[in-house]
Amino acid sequence: MSRTAEQIGRTELGPRPVPALGEQRVATDLSSVDTLLPNGLRVIVVHQPAVPMVELRLRIPFAGTDPMHAARAEVLTATILTGTDRRDRVAVDTDLALVGADLDAGVDPERLSISGNALVSGFDTLMDVLADALTGAVYRDDEVHRERDRLVERITVARSQPGTIAREALQKHRYGDHPYTREMPEAGDVARVTPEEVRALHRAAVLPRGSVLVIVGDLDLDRAVAQVESATAAWVSDSSAVVLPALPAVTGGDLLLVHRPGAVQSQLRMSAQAITRTDPRYPALQLANLAYGGFFSSRLVENIREGKGYTYYARSALEFTPSGATLLLETDTANAVTAAALLEIRYELGRFGLVPPKESEVDTVRRYAIGSLLIGTASQSGLASQLAALAALGLGMDWLVGHPARLTTVTAEQVAEAALEFFAPAHFTGVIVGDAEQLGTLLALGGVLMP
Structure with missing residues (x-):
């Protein structure tokens, strides 16, 4: 006969005691090397022999102030792995497949990213294909035209989505016309990109100096560095990869209501200035x-999701920007409860500073933070991605290995200070995307600029 969870968890004497959590152990036995190659490429290699695989993350600063830069960068990213002087598209895919490998490219306003993995036995081939693309990508006209047309279709669809509209509105509200706001180009701009422009962008901006390559796997460290240096020997330039100019600080202020006629839901996005990982706070x-x-x-989820049912999704997060970091609060709500949800978000911000977390609450989030970090870096893929993100700040394995200890020493008083300093309601600004005709009750709350 089957038993319920409640029956399993109880005995004649009462509830079964919950076993204590085990000790969280930090992976301190990983060996690594962090070096700078003659061409200016920073290489971080970590020996993690969990499986006979290797993970690769290349990050190239890829900023541009030209309004068309985002469109050209998207087309370049879609076609950089479609053929070189030595390989056509089929040969690229075939060579990777024969060694159980994969490469993929992506771009944002900060950087061009190429990620991949392979069997350890195929690491030489993985590096050869990557280096071939970095130094010999040809961007054939037919490939550029094909991928450009696909991008136009995807961007057109994406720009109709409320989440995309809210993100773009928030970025412009925070940073004006800074290049960092151009996370997705206009479809019309992409449609005008030519193969010649893509080739010129590659020559000017796909550069090793200032870039970072992270490799994690079952590799000999010195031999891996030598393989990378040999493969990328022809990837040289006297120039450095271009980084974004500093962002203006986010200052508190009114929320901007962005009218989206006919919308049945509202997207709330709020933001405040924060600090980077290198800050002792x-x-x-x-x-x-x-x-x-x-x-x-x-607290936020318990209130507006679990307690009041205003939303299915709510969260706060730290976003790391080129020159700092911000706090982001986001949720989507039905029109009828948008004003009520905003009221509760502000209430929780104010209460957070005045009624700070207790020891038990701090201990819960500490365990969650440390556990999430250890789980996220337990795999080769997770560790490679974490290191690639840290490398943008000049950090490496030492910081990552030492972070659990830093979290362990944080006191409830320090968390209370952070709550008061960074979560004060007056520090936040943001946007609400929705049907203005259905959101008139926001006026009663104040602090919302109606269109």
């Missing part, structure tokens, strides 16, 4: 963010 801020809205049992 960062561990306390990380735990404060988790307590406010950074995981499922947070």
Whole structure:
């Protein structure tokens, strides 16, 4: 006979005691090397022999101030792996497939990213295909035209989605016309990109100096560095990869209502200035963010999702920008409860500073933070991605290995200080995307600029 979870969890004497959590162990036995090659490429290699695989993450600063840069960058990214002087598209795919490998490219306003993996035995081939694309991508006219047309279709669809509209509105509200706001180009701009423009962008901006290559796998460290250096020997330039100019600080202020006629839901996006991982206050801020809205049992989620049912999804998060970091609060709500949800978000911000987390709450989010970090870096893929993100700040394995200890030493008082300093309601600004004709009750709350 089957038993319910409640029956399984109880005995004649009462509930079964919950076993204590095991000790969280940090992976301190990973060996690594962090070096700079003669061509200016920073290479981080970590020996992690969990499986006979290797993970690769290449990050190239790829900023541009030209309004057409985002469109050209998207087309370049879609076609950089479609053929070289030595390989056509079929040969690229075939050579990778024969060694169980894969490569994929992506771009944002900060950087061009190429990620991949392979069997350890195929690492030489993986590096050869990557280096071939970096130095010999030809961007054949037919490939550029084909991928450009696909991009136009995808961008047109994406730009109709409320989440995309809200993100773009928030970026412009925070940063004006800064190049960082151009996360997705206009479909019309993409349609005008020519193969010649893509080739010129590659020559000017796909550069090793200032770029970072992270490799994690069952590799001999010195031999891996030598393989990378040999493969990328022809990838040289006297110039450095282009980084974005500094962003203006986010200052608190009114929320901007962006009219979306006929919308049945509203997208709320709020933001405030934060600090980077290198700031000594960062561990306390990380735990404060988790307590406010950074995981499922947070104050924000308990209030507007579990308690009042205003939304299915709500969260707060730290976003790392080229020159700093910001806090992001986001949720989507039905029109009828948009004003009520905003009221509760503001209430929780104010309460967070005045009624700070207790020891038990801090201990819960500390365990969550450390556990999530250890789980996220337990795989070769997760570790490679984490290191690639840290490398943009000049950090590496030492910081990653030492972070659990930093979280362990954070006190409830320090979290309370972070809550008061960074989560004060007056520090936040943002946008609400929705049907203005259905959201008139927002006027009663104040602090909302109607269109």
